[in-house]
Amino acid sequence: MSNSEPVKATGLHVGEASPGVAKVDPILKASNVTRKFGGLTAVNVEHVEIPRGAITALIGPNGAGKTTFFNLLTGFDSPDTGTMEFNGKSLSGMRSHQIAKLGQVRTFQLTKALSLLTVLENMKLGATDQAGEKILGSLIPQIWRKQEAEIEKRAEELLRRFKLYEKKEDFAASLSGGQRKLLEMARALMTNPTLVMLDEPMAGVNPALTESLLEHVLDLKKEGMTVLFVEHDMHMVRHIADWVIVMAEGEIVAEGPPDQVMKEQAVIDAYLGSHQETDLGVVTGRIDIIDDGEKK
Amino acid sequence: MDWIQILSNTVESILSPVTFAFVLASLGLAMHFGFAGLLNFGIAGFMAIGAYGYAISVLRFDLPWWGGMLVSIAAAIVFAILLGAPTLRLRGDYLAIVTIAAAEIARLLFLTNTFDDFTGSASGLFGYHDSFRAANPIPEGTYGFGPFTYSETDWWVRIFALAVLAVVIWLLWALSRSPWGRVIKGIREDEDAVRALGKNVFAYKMQALIIGGVFGAMGGVVYALPSAVNPTVYVTSLTFFIWTALLLGGAATVFGPVLGSIIFWVLQAFLTNVLPALAQEGGILESLTSQQASTLRFILVGIGLMLIVIYRPQGIAGDKRELTFVK
Amino acid sequence: MQLSKTRKRAVSVIAALFAAIMLLLALPVSATADEVGTEFDDRVFGNVKLDGESLGGVEITVRGNGYEASTVTGDDGRWVIGVPERGAYEVILNEETLPPGIAVVEDGGPIKQIEFGLTGTVVTNYFIGEGERTAVGLWPQFFTRLVYGINFGLMLALASVGLSLVFGTTKLSNFAHAEMVTLGAVVALFFASLDINPFLGILLAVAVSGFAGFAQDVVIWRPLRRKGLGIVQLMIVSIGLALTMRYVFQFFIGGSTSQLPSLGGESFKLFGTLTLSTTDIASMGISIVVLIAFALWLTMTKTGKATRAISDNIDLAAASGIDVDRVIRYVWITASALAGLGGILWAYFRPGIKWDMGEKILLLIFAAVVLGGLGTAFGALIGALIVGIMVETSTLILAPDIKYVGALIVLIGVLLVKPTGLLGTKERIG
Incomplete structure (x- = not known):
């Protein structure tokens, strides 16, 4: 963590800054x-x-x-x-x-936070286009196992970054308020x-x-x-x-x-x-x- | 008091088709409530649709037994869609009232004289067994031991019911531990959060409602297999009893509903035998008529339901941390 | 139990009005009917009268579903025939047994087709006279059904406003509320068996119902509120309580239908086919008076206003010094007493008392509450009238045994289209 001032993006708008002003992009x-x-x-x-x-x-x-x-x-x-x-x-x-x-x-x-799912399950839920989330596909693990492993790997990386990795097997209900905010944000990132x-x-x-x-x-x-x-x-x-x-x-x-x-x-x-x-x-x-x- | 007879009758209830029907219906409810968080109070309606769907197609349209069961499944799917399409957006307790009302409408329509030609109104339906029994591979005779001694027909019904049960348990187990099950449990916890992750919550709830509904309908079929379709069975009390069995075992588990239903019926069978006997032969219940004595067991069901919900909402098999009730 | 002054006044006003109406109607009680098939729970019964005079010795036969039984009317003109199952039957009045020159003077003559509805009883009455045929067009029939519907709706309202009030203040969808309806009737039956004055018995039954509401709150609901149970858990607890109470009733009164002692009075033939007994008229009068008293309580007294404050926002109400627990206790007492009274009146209307009578109208009560807007007592009142009228008038089109279907469809429809009901306001989202 650095104490330096974050770099601000500038030149975002077109013309005078007023309510409803057009943006460059x-x-x-x-x-x-x-x-x-x-x-x-x-x-x-x-x-x-x-x-x-x-x-x-x-x-x-x-x-x-x-x-x-x-x-x-x-x-x-x-x-x-x-x-x-x-x-x-x-x-x-x-x-x-x-x-x-x-x-x-x-x-x-x-x-x-989905309290009665584990932290890791919360994360995996965020991933998009999962074959195993289709009702028929879900019955045949061979279809989704490989993708599941990839999702788990990505989820664990994010959990490490958000300092929640140690909690991955815990129910989300056991997290503190701040940790839940972190989990919610990390889960959101799973959707790319x-x-x-x-x-x-x-x-x-x-x-x-x-x-x-x-x-x-x-x-x-x-x-x-x-x-x-x-x-x-x-x-x-x-x-x-x-x-x-x-x-x-x-x-x-x-x-x-x-x-x-x-x-x-x-x-x-x-x-x-x-x-x-x-x-x-x-x-x-x-x-x-x-x-x-x-x-x- | 003939304890041997009482115990034998009690043990026998483990393999009774009614117990199997309860297990199936409570597995359906486990899918609805335990996993997806849907407050379905119309499971008796799904069972009625299963039972009538089977009996009517065999009796009135001369379908073979398996055709009748396919009709039951199809009818349960249609009922689930009719029920779910408009209501799955509703708040939990509203859904409870809508489903209980829908099940009651279904029951009244089966009961009315208006459709007597199809439903047999108050007398119900019977005499649809030929096709199913003709498919029985077991040679004529009596088999088994002790309390589990049945004719070939009774065994056929039980074996078939067990096979259905095995398939349903496998389905629920496979679904609940798949990514699909994860989405469903997420919806139970907070559907908006799941929606925000780009999942079509409505479609998932509908799938869960249909699957659980089909389980319930198969419960109705199994209930009807050995005897007859009686409209007095599919009342709201049946729904409440199944809820009791489900919550007793543990709503958010696969094993819980099985355990809960068996305990429910073993206890019922035991009390049915023991209470009137206690009333007749003196003792603590001496002053009661045998009818009063047998009413006691339903009073116990009510009290039991209250106590479970208050003190052990996760049920016998449930994880202590995993309370499935929406606050 | 401590009652506030206003509450005491309201109770005494209601009690006084109640007693006055009852005394006005007090007339001698007549003999019992001839009954056959009493071993069965489900009954067909009626009252044969000629110009308001009871006719004894008239032969009635009920036939159908492989069963047949006959009886003759008692001196009071009443007859009861138990039947083995609910279903369709033919009821035949043997015209030979009527006095000379007298006949059944309505469409269909002496043979009637009847069907059981949700309840285990069917009333079959004949209009007989000297050839003076009553024209039964659609409008007179509709009018008759309308009046019955209002009568039924008022009873339903007594039960519904309480459920609505409980929901508003505690967010509990109380499935055991219908058992309070049965309780009132069963307790009235108990007092009737003690041979005390029937009106006093009814008053006592209402009081016992109110006390049962108080006890319920103290023993179950307040501790659970403290414990912080969720609304779904509370709802299932109420289902457990409903099952318990229902079978306790069966334990005490058995599975058959019992009758409250007749309050006497006579029947008035009003317009067309509309016949009302003094009991019917008194019942409507009592319902209206009690509902008005309830409305005054809700709008004029401090406690009544507090219930609405709690319904709007419980935290705000608590913060502004309202003793929430005390108000909710009054809500339970009032709701249960009203439901008990509704049950007693309904026992005369059905007629009869059965252990599961409340369960039969549970969904109609919910329909009324939902239609009016969950948690608004006045909405429930209007909802109940609409449901009552709809149930009764729908028999003009539908078979009587599916007359509740219409009400249930409306219940579902309202929840779908406007879940806040007729008088509810839209909740703000976000």
């Missing part, structure tokens, strides 16, 4: 996406593009519609209106598992994704683990994957994100590189609207909460 695009619950409009996004090969953070106060928007992008919820494109392919009418097959994998705010979407990867994680989680997210970028994450921890956002998109009341109110966005009046207002009791300095990341090693 977008991986994901959404236009006119709305989602209403009863009378309440949870999401109303006019246009947004997610830059390829970079780490993008989606932030905003509680109830801003971040998770709902996440669910819409991943097919876990359907929008009332609007279009979405992933790698130039329309996602309209696609179900979540179909979207996942395109190479867009997600994690959940409330970690979904091009876009990794993390819903609050830091929520409920023991501080001792946050640093290694951050490293893992940065590693994804190094390996050429695109990351989009929802986060409340402004320190993490500022530290690793190349691009920040701010949502408030279902709309995108600002976007841009982290340093600029944190200073924008619209962002401060958005947080003031719902976080009047919070110290603004903390919220907007101008006051460092963590130690010097990572200070700018």
Whole structure:
């Protein structure tokens, strides 16, 4: 683990950084996406593009519609209106598992480790195109044994990287909250994704683990994957994100590189609207909460 | 009290076709609930469809016995698809209510006079045995020892049932330890997580529902093989008894449902014999009529079910860490 | 057991109304019917009357499924014939045994085709008179069925609102709720056997039902809530409890059908084929009054409002100072007492008491609750009326022995199309 500042990707957008700005190479695009619950409009996004090969953070106060928007992008919820494109392919009418097959994998705010499967089984479940997962093929081990061995090898490599190898035979239920987050992320990588979407990867994680989680997210970028994450921890956002998109009341109110966005009046207002009791300095990341090693 | 007779009757229940039918149905439920997490409370409906499918095709359409069984399997698949297509998206407890209602609809339709020509309504169906018995390779005679002494027909029914059971146990075992079984167990734990990994959760649940349903239907066939199809059998209580047997043995295991069903029926047989005897010959149950005494065993089933679910939800054969209940 | 002041008041209001209605209807009780085939559980029975006067000595024959039995009506006009199995039978009234100049004056004459439904009893009544034929068009029939349906729906509502309330506050799909329906009827039967005033007996039975709800919560459900059992486990525990209770009833009253003592009164021929007895009318009156009292309790009293707060958000309710355990205890008492009352009224409507009578309507209760929206008591009330009316009116099209099928299909349909029911609100996802 290094203490050096991660290298930020720049030059991601075309023209002035403003809500809905076009990206040089977008991986994901959404236009006119709305989602209403009863009378309440949870999401109303006019246009947004997610830059390829970079780490993008989606932030905003509680109830801003971040998770709902996440669910819409991943097919876990359907929008009332609007279009979405992933790698130039329309996602309209696609179900979540179909979207996942395109190479867009997600994690959940409330970690979904499959508690009564072992850590290794959790990992193997992530691998795609398994012959043994077909109902008829599954009955004849000769068909899937070789592929299973390969999957196991890859899973073990990833488990070593995520420091979970010793736990591979344990039920996932026995892991700590942070380890489950790691397992969920490692399992997501088993699908060989091009876009990794993390819903609050830091929520409920023991501080001792946050640093290694951050490293893992940065590693994804190094390996050429695109990351989009929802986060409340402004320190993490500022530290690793190349691009920040701010949502408030279902709309995108600002976007841009982290340093600029944190200073924008619209962002401060958005947080003031719902976080009047919070110290603004903390919220907007101008006051460092963590130690010097990572200070700018 | 004739203890020899009581013990003999008790031991005999191990090889009774009803026990085999229970084992088959509870293996079906193990697939549904234990492995895939589907709360199917309509297993009695699958059994009814198996039993009626077999008897109606043999009696009314002159199919041979194996043709009747294929019809039963096909009917169970159709029922599973009809049931699953709209409901597999529902929350667990909603699925429970839908399946129990669907099984009840099936039972009422078998019971009604409206379709008397096919179903025999309240009298049920009988006299469909010729084809199955004609296929019996065992020469006429009585075989066996002690409590397990049967005629060639009774042996044929039991051997056939055991063969079906062997196939079903192998299928469940092979499926549960394959990558397919891993996906199914993942869905039991959290279907959204599995969906996010690009698996078609709906298709997997449907496959599990069909396979378990076919096991249940074969249970219905085995129930009907030795005697008759009686509509009073396939009530919701049957579903609950099978659940009891399943949870007793351990829902998420292959061996558990087998063990649970056998214990269930051995206990039932024992109590059926012993309780009325206790009532008749005095002792602690002296003041009871024999009917009351035999009702006691069902009261014990109810209490037993509560105690298992509260204190040992993983069942006898289950792993202590492996509780299969959704919180 | 501690009752809040408001609750006490509500109880005394209900009790007073109940007693008043009952006393108004108190009339002498008449003699018993002539019965044959009493060795069988399933029965066909009826009451032969001419212009409201009971006719004795009329010969009735039931034939079918290889069985035949005849009886003559008692002085009270009643007859009961037990049959070996549920199925289709022919019921024949021997017109020779009627007084001169009198005949059966409805379509089909003295021969009727009957079929058993879910219950082990079928009521067969004849309309007889001096040639004055009643035209039985579709509309009068529909109207008759509609009134029966409302009557049945109201009883169903008594059972359903409680189940809904329990589900709302504890998230338990209580399969044992139908056994509370049976319990009310069985306890009423017990008090009837003590030869006390039947109305007092009914009141006591309702009280015992309420107490059983209290006991259930204290002995089973509250400890399990503490233990943190999941909803599926709780549901299966309730199935175990249902089986236990059901067979305990069978243990005590056996497998046959028993009757509560008649409350007397007479039958009124209203429109077309619609005949209602005073018991029917009283039953509907009681249901309506009790349901209104329940609605007032739910909306006006502190405890009632608290149940809704708990249904909406239990943590928020607890945080805002509501004693959740206490409110849930009242919910169990109320739900069980209402179900018990429903059972007693249903015992008169069916008529008869059997150990598994509750189980027969369990799914109809669920249908009512689901139709109205799980966890909303008023939804359950409306759902119950719809289910009751649907079950009864569907016999105009369907064979009587599949009249419950329609309700079950609606149950499934609602869960598929709008799982939140008629009055439920859409849950927010994510």
